[in-house]
Amino acid sequence: MPQPAVESPEWWRDRLYEKLSKRSGDTEVFDAYYECEHPLPHLHEKARAPFRRLLKMSRANYCELVVDAFVGRLEVAGFQSDxxxxxxxxxxxxxxxNNLDGGSQLAFLEAAIxxxxxxxxSxxxxxxxRITPEHPTQVIVEYRPDASGVPAAAxxxxxxxxxxxxxxTVYLPDRIYKFEAPEPKAGGRPRWSRREVTGEEWGGTNVLGEVPFGELANRPRMLKPGASELRSVTGIQxxxxxxISDRMMxxxxAAFPQKWATGxxxxLDDNGQEIEPFDVAVNKILIAEDAGAKFGQFAAADLSGYLKAKVEDVHxxxxxxxxxxxxxxxxxxxLSAEALKAAEAGLIHKIYQRRRFLEEGLERTMRLAGFASSQARIVWKSPEWRTEGELVDALVxxxxxxxxxxxxxxxxxxxxxxxxxxRKLGEDALDRALAGDVAAEYGPKPTAPASGPVEG
Known part of the structure; x- marks a missing residue:
């Protein structure tokens, strides 16, 4: 089958589909860690079945806490215009x-994951x-190699x-092309054909004149795309x-320390086989008639090593x-207020740093919707938490x-x-106050006399 011409709609479709499929496979790993679907800890194959219940109970999802602590302080408060x-x-x-109070939070969450x-x-x-958040497993944008940051297609x-x-759907700066294919089998490639929509011309005009996506990249680098917040911690998780699984096993x-008896x-049973003389349980007492019998138990397992190892990994x-x-x-x-503030200093710095790149995508989105950067500069809510007393004192x-x-x-x-x-409430209050001062100084305005005959 002949290859599509370079930069044709079919060429962009196949190229971006392949890139999106590869990226989705990579990022689904981080999605599983956020959703507490971690791989089960390794055990010998013979031991996995008896302990499978304990293995599933051993998942402690710190990845979710890491992401939520960051995303929870990303909130757009409004816009400022010059x-x-x-x-x-x-x-x-x-x-x-466009319900972007919630929609932007969804986009920030997926960007962090x-x-x-x-x-x-659109x-x-x-x-x-209309502005809609889009999932990174369903959308991909490619930028021009000769012009950094300029989208070529999506x-x-x-x-x-x-x-x-x-x-x-393939989005080019001037045209939009739609395709469809029967759902392919696992590992198979789709057999694309044109998707005709009633009332639309195939290959219709892109009225925006640009690729219609703003990308919210998390911690990008110059020659690499955004990266997950979980990239460096899945191994620690x-x-x-x-x-935890070793501790639980x-x-x-060792829930009941092993007992021993001597003397x-x-x-023996009828076949000469030894019979266990005791049925040990927490609510039973061991009794023996032999005068020299002695009882004891082994020391309980020490779990402090497991607990300390977990704390060190969390750190x-x-x-x-x-x-x-x-x-x-x-x-x-x-912890004092100063100590808490120092503990959160790293998180606050990270939020300010990440916001710079998220802001670029937000500003591009608003520009596509008809607002210049001077008309729609993003205003964020402060990520720092202070007591009301501290804040009022500083403002005074x-x-x-x-x-x-x-x-x-x-x-x-x-x-x-x-x-x-x-500001408007203050101006209205000032106008009312000024009107009251004028009335107090000069009195009410004189009223015109009623019309009628004048007596001579």
Whole structure:
């Protein structure tokens, strides 16, 4: 079968499908770790069946805590504009209309797990734009090799379970091409054909004039795509699971310490076989008639080594991922506010660093929806947690230095929409106060006399 021409729709389809399939296979590993579907700890094959229940119980999912501690502090508060007008309010309305308070959180979560996620911009049927979060196993974007950061093409792939067909759409800056294929067998390649949509021309115009995706990359490098937050800790997670499984098997074997008895005759059955003289249980007493009988038990297994090994592995995860140790260990021992702040300093720094790259994708998304960067600059909620007393004290001191009140409100954590509402409330209150001062100084305005005959 002849190969498609380079940069033809079919060439992009096959190229991006292959890349997406490879990436999905790699990233599904991290998805399994986040969902607590870790590989079971290794045991000898003969021992796996009896201890399978214990192996499944040994999974302690620290990967989920690492991701959630990071994503939980990524929240878009609004937009700021450097131009006159209500561009920032319009951008926020678009954000709300597309339910992106929750949609952006979904995209941030997938980016942290898989290394990247996407926001897709498409024209809405009633005018305006529709913005949807897209999963990294269904979308892939390729950039021009001669122009860094400029998208050349994108592919969106999904399985239509209504028709049992594999569907894909190729997005080029000027055109959009749709394909379909019967669902392929495992390991097989799809046999693509054109997907005709009623009322649409195949190879229709891309009205945006650009590849319609904003990529939310997590910790990208210059020549490498975004990377999962879990990339460096899956091995440590396996170590923790192994330690827990070993501890549980030790507990299983040593729940009742082995007993011993000496100085007594062991009874025999009719066939001359020895009979175990005692049925040992926690609610039974051992009694022997032999005068020289003695009883005892072996020492219980020491589990402290297992517990210490697990704690050390958790500390390794905390150090590598900049996650505060008390988030993972769940223990606080007389820590001061300064100590807690120092423990979270690494996480806060990581969040600020990751946000720079996520912000690029968000700004591109808003630009595709018609907002220039000067009209829709992203405003994030602060990732730092402070007590209200600390924050108020700091703001009062800043206010005494002449810092404008709008800046103080922003430092407080107010969204651009709240700041605008507070400013308007202040202006209205000032207008009412000024109107009251004028009335108090000059009295009410005189009223015109009623018309009627004038007496002479």
């Amino acid at each position: 131009v006159e007008g209500d561009a920032d309010q319009a951008a926020w309305r678009l954000w709300q209309e 898989h290394g990247t996620a996407y926001l897709m911009v 024209p809405a049927s009633g005018g305006g734009f 592919l969106k792939l999904w399985l239509d379970d209504w028709t049992a067909k594999l569907c894909c 396996d170590r923790i699971n192994k330690t 030790t507990q299983e074997a 007594m005759e062991i009874p 390794d995860i905390a150090a590598i991922t900049s996650t505060p140790p008390h988030y993972l260990l769940g223990s606080l021992v007389n 001191k800043m206010g005494s230095l002449g810092v404008p009140r709008e800046v103080l409100w922003e430092r407080w954590g107010a969204t651009p929409q709240e700041i605008e509402r507070w």
